[in-house]
Amino acid sequence: MNRWHSDYHSPHRALSFEVTRSLYTEKSEYQEIEILETPEFGKVMLLDGVLMVTEKDEFVYHEMLAHPALFTHPKPARVLIIGGGDCGTLSRVLMHKGVDKLVQVELDEMVTRVSREYFPALTAACEDPLVELIFGDGIKYLRETQAKFDVILIDSTDPVGPAEGLFRRPFFADCKRVLNDDGILCLQSESPWIEDLRPVISEVNRDLHSLFPIVRAYSAAIQTYQAGFWLFQIASLAYDPCDQAVYERITEAGLKCSYYHANLHFSSFVLPAFVEKLLN
Amino acid sequence: MNRWHSDYHSPHRALSFEVTRSLYTEKSEYQEIEILETPEFGKVMLLDGVLMVTEKDEFVYHEMLAHPALFTHPKPARVLIIGGGDCGTLSRVLMHKGVDKLVQVELDEMVTRVSREYFPALTAACEDPLVELIFGDGIKYLRETQAKFDVILIDSTDPVGPAEGLFRRPFFADCKRVLNDDGILCLQSESPWIEDLRPVISEVNRDLHSLFPIVRAYSAAIQTYQAGFWLFQIASLAYDPCDQAVYERITEAGLKCSYYHANLHFSSFVLPAFVEKLLN
Structure with a gap:
């Protein structure tokens, strides 16, 4: 047994x-x-x-965290990932041709070291000269950095322990400061099926609305995360993820994905009634 | 403990x-x-x-089995449910005003008897005079009946044991015979995340295509079913579930649902790339 x-x-x-x-x-x-x-x-x-x-379903989360924001921005050149130690998100970001700088700030170096050994298909992309891996506190990095980015992706663990601050307004305000004037922030946003997570989803949505003119949530069927149903939230300073121009960009790029595609980009922003209620 | x-x-x-x-x-x-x-x-x-x-999430499955087909048909008057012993689907069908006859053929009378005691919110609708409950073999019923229906909903257990025949071509052919010329068949169609179920999904899709001019699959996030992600398939003789007229009908009806709504009707037909591959 x-x-x-x-x-x-x-x-x-x-x-x-x-x-x-x-x-x-x-x-x-x-x-x-x-x-x-x-x-x-x-x-x-x-x-x-x-x-x-x-191995089996990492593609859903990583495609759905990286591609919607990257295609919403017409020219995402500089991308920042907070967390993301397994490098699955990073590998998807590098599929976007215009990207010329990718900084990843992961708290725990050992996560990336172990991923290199056991998930080499994900970490191979780290060798790209465009990539800068920083191991340290993402919250501190965002508070202090003078760098600017077009897209910030928050690839965090659940909102307990070290990741808790990544779900809070001061962190989102720092993200806004570090974004270019037309920048986009996208964060994984937990499962609306789990009672204890619902207030977090609502608060994150409210906080993002207080800082960004365009805020939209979308979902994906991630079988290995809580209840198999996952939310993400995009907060954008200029571009709407549901703009028709995004459709053109996705089809032109012609990426081969296992979950994401142009029509799915748009359908993923349509949420069940009970989830809409959680959002403002 | x-x-x-x-x-x-x-x-x-x-x-x-x-x-x-x-x-x-x-x-x-x-x-x-x-x-x-x-x-x-x-x-x-x-x-x-x-x-x-x-109790907590029955609304997803039942709304998503009943409403898409019922709104795809412009005048669903006569509806047949095969299975559905807990009466959750039946209760949603009766929310559609044009329905004037609802026959339900459930194999196991005890399922409905027990549901009456423990899920009275679902079974209350059984008392409606439009409802005829038959306890017996749905496959046999469809082979022998001379009645005709506008919509048939297959609310079955998984394709093992007594429900296996409900996933097979001869059964779909009987459904077609029993449908009016513009009728619609809708069936629950299992989870594409589960390896063993993938061939069933593909075969059902192929068989439906061989019998019906319009076949479309759609999904819902059902946290308590396999892997939290569920498919349904609609086979239609005349009406396309993705026709704009369906949108008008949903908004006009103004049903209060916890999962389903007009935009979600359409987005649910957009499936992840790996699921599209399973379908023809």
């Missing part, structure tokens, strides 16, 4: 999955990092017991 | 949830029926250990 792991999505529910073997376990300065081999999802990485990335 | 129940979505994964207490367990002629009280989902019904309906 193989071991099973339970990833708790609330105190009362979990995604349980079979584990063929444990490939790696180590405590970093910030968290416990585990790599498991599973029949259902291939190799998976857990941070403090929570499923972060799987 | 409360008991936890695991609903297996494949041999290698499960949705596990806490159970406060067991309210009912009985073996019917066809299956084991259980009603459990849970902190996460309220009251839930399991058939042979598989989560079928929950």
Whole structure:
């Protein structure tokens, strides 16, 4: 009998999955990092017991965090990722031809080191000379940097512990300061099915509205995250993600994706009635 | 410590949830029926250990099975439901004003009897004089009936055991025979995330295409079904679910739904790239 792991999505529910073997376990300065081999999802990485990335469905989250914002901006040249240690988001950003600088600020160097070993398909893109990897506190980086960006992507863990500040207004205000005048911020925004996360979704939406003229939420079916249904929020200073020009850009680029495509870009911004209620 | 129940979505994964207490367990002629009280989902019904309906999120499945087909047809007067013993689908069909006859053919009378006791909000609609409840084999009913319908909804369990025939071409051909010349068939069509279900989705789609001029698939985020992401397929003899006239009908009707709305009707037909690949 193989071991099973339970990833708790609330105190009362979990995604349980079979584990063929444990490939790696180590405590970093910030968290416990585990790599498991599973029949259902291939190799998976857990941070403090929570499923972060799987070989089988990483494409959904990473495509859906990177592409909508990158295509909403007509010329995204300078991109900043906060978090994103497994480099799946980074690899998708580099598919956009106009990008000439990508800075990633990940708190935990060990996450990237372990990903290099177990998810080389994701981390290969780190070798690109356009990429600058910084290991440190993203909140501090945004408070202090004099650099400017066209797009900022927040690729964070859940809003507990070190990632909590990434869901707060002062952080969003720093993002705005660091964005160019027509910049775009996009953040992963948790699952609306989980009762405890609903206030976070609403507050983030309210805070973004207080800072940015254009705020839109969109969803994706991510089977390995809480309740299989995930939100993202885009806050934009000039461009509307639902503008027809975005459609043209997506089709012209002709990226081969496993989840994202031009029509899906637009449909993902149409949310179920109960989710619309959470947003302003 | 409360008991936890695991609903297996494949041999290698499960949705596990806490159970406060067991309210009912009985073996019917066809299956084991259980009603459990849970902190996460309220009251839930399991058939042979598989989560079928929950107080908390039943609205997604039932709204999304009933409304898209009912609004695609301009005048759905006669509706047939195969399965649907918990009566959640039936209750949504009756929200459509033009309906003047609703026949439901459920195999297992005990499912409806138990639902009346534990999900009275769903079964209340059974008392409507337009409703005729038949308990028996839906496949046999469709082979033999001389009645005609505008819309047929297949509200079935997974394609194993008694429900297997509901996913097969001869059954779809019988549905076509029983439909009026401009009739619509809609069926729940499983989760594209589950490896073993992918061939079923593809075959159903191919079989429907061989019988109906218009076939379209759509999705919904159903957190308590396999992998949280569910497909439905509509096969139509005359009306296209993505026609603009459908939008007008939805907004005119002004139903108060918790998941479904006019824009979502259309966005739900836009599927991720990996799902489009499964369909012809």
